[in-house]
Amino acid sequence: MTAPAGPSSTSSPAIKICGLNRPDMIRTAIEAGATHLGFVHFAPSPRHVDHADLARLADGLPRGGPAKVLLTVDADWPVLDAAVDALGPDLLQLHGHETPERIDAVRSRYRLPVIKAAGIADAADIAALKPLAATADLLLLDARPPRDATRPGGLGQAFDWRLLSGAEFAAAIGQTPWWLAGGLTPATVADAITRTRPQGVDVSSGVESAPGVKDPAAIRAFVSAARAAFDLKT
Numbered sequence: 001m002t003a004p005a006g007p008s009s010t011s012s013p014a015i016k017i018c019g020l021n022r023p024d025m026i027r028t029a030i031e032a033g034a035t036h037l038g039f040v041h042f043a044p045s046p047r048h049v050d051h052a053d054l055a056r057l058a059d060g061l062p063r064g065g066p067a068k069v070l071l072t073v074d075a076d077w078p079v080l081d082a083a084v085d086a087l088g089p090d091l092l093q094l095h096g097h098e099t100p101e102r103i104d105a106v107r108s109r110y111r112l113p114v115i116k117a118a119g120i121a122d123a124a125d126i127a128a129l130k131p132l133a134a135t136a137d138l139l140l141l142d143a144r145p146p147r148d149a150t151r152p153g154g155l156g157q158a159f160d161w162r163l164l165s166g167a168e169f170a171a172a173i174g175q176t177p178w179w180l181a182g183g184l185t186p187a188t189v190a191d192a193i194t195r196t197r198p199q200g201v202d203v204s205s206g207v208e209s210a211p212g213v214k215d216p217a218a219i220r221a222f223v224s225a226a227r228a229a230f231d232l233k234t
């Protein structure tokens, strides 16, 4: 699947700040040079943004700025329809147990590129990427959440990046672009990029002072470190 160039492009280095829920933090992320802004629409999350706030936050965004990513978890059509309508996203991030068939259906319904998040803890998770990589426009590789987790992401947990260096990973991912997530911080993101060579990085907890509360200094430090590691002009 090849997405068009522009805000929904999946081909240039990406730095996504996820779990944004306040205009001032959005401004900080944009000024720092983030390429993607993530909005979580999942009620159990401390970063949940409801329909009214999705619309308000979208209204305040500059034209031609970073891409808006709507994150949902196993959402049904009415929930997705309302959230897409409120935010007007450029990309959709599916962070639950969505199947390849569901990914296709979501892409067709909204005519938007689909990012599929996949939890990684061991080699079996790498093998399981193949059908998702064959369908999604982009994969977001995150730590597999513990069984008793109350949400499937935004947990600040890293996984073993060595799983991304073998032939098994290359075979499973094919040509599909992928972003690295899971426990990244301003201190680790450059090393993560150098070691794993993703097309993008994604952070939430690592730029927060408490769950759901973004830290502007940490956002700036994260984006600056990631831009330098990707060799993006400042």
Ligand SMILES: O=C(O)c1ccccc1NCC(=O)[C@H](O)[C@H](O)COP(=O)(O)O
Residues within 6 Å of the ligand: 018, 019, 040, 042, 045, 046, 047, 071, 073, 095, 140, 142, 151, 152, 153, 154, 155, 156, 157, 181, 182, 183, 184, 202, 203, 204, 205, 206
């Ligand atoms: O942020 C949440 O609360 C959340 C809830 C449900 C599904 C996904 C969620 N967040 C995903 C992300 O913020 C990131 O895409 C990714 O998981 C990295 O998060 P972190 O390890 O906290 O940096």
